[in-house]
Amino acid sequence: MKALFEAKLDNLKSELITNINSKVQTLKLELTEGISEETRRVNGVLTTIQLMQSRLDTLEQQRSILQENVLPDQSTANHGNPLHDPNLSLTASGIQVTVNENLIQKAQELVNSLGEEVKSQVTVTDAIRLHSRYNDRPPILKFSVGSLDQKVLLLRNKPQLRFIQQYKHVQVRSSKSRI
Known part of the structure; x- marks a missing residue:
């Protein structure tokens, strides 16, 4: 077993x-x-x-x-035309169109209306009218100034425009577009 x-x-x-x-x-x-x-x-x-x-x-x-x-380098590319440089260009909407208008002179008059300090320091170098999107509004005026400091000075003083009858409805902004 x-x-x-x-x-x-x-x-x-x-x-x-x-x-x-x-x-x-x-x-x-x-x-x-x-x-x-x-x-x-x-x-x-x-x-x-x-x-x-x-x-x-x-x-x-x-x-x-x-x-x-x-x-090309951005500074080189923008050197040829100051209107293409976002550091130097601004737009103004609401400026009426006149026959045979001198755009640089119109932009300089806008700058001059901001006071003696702005008038003496800011110079407009170039200006163009952009195409209007709306038929009932004037086309935007794009202009450039001599330097970034001039642009900053102009933008800091732009609230004074509302007290000037001619520019009461004009808005100035920094331009971000390329044209």
């Missing part, structure tokens, strides 16, 4: 070890497959990142070449 019991126990032990070994082999195989799949995905992501990095490097090189060769 003891021999039979030990034989059954040995048989059960060998079956258990075989069963455990097969389960371990199955788990190893599943883990190997999972790891290889994740390795492929990581390699794909790595390849994509390297491709994007090379594209970014190419774009940065092209941008620097464009900036150096094609795109």
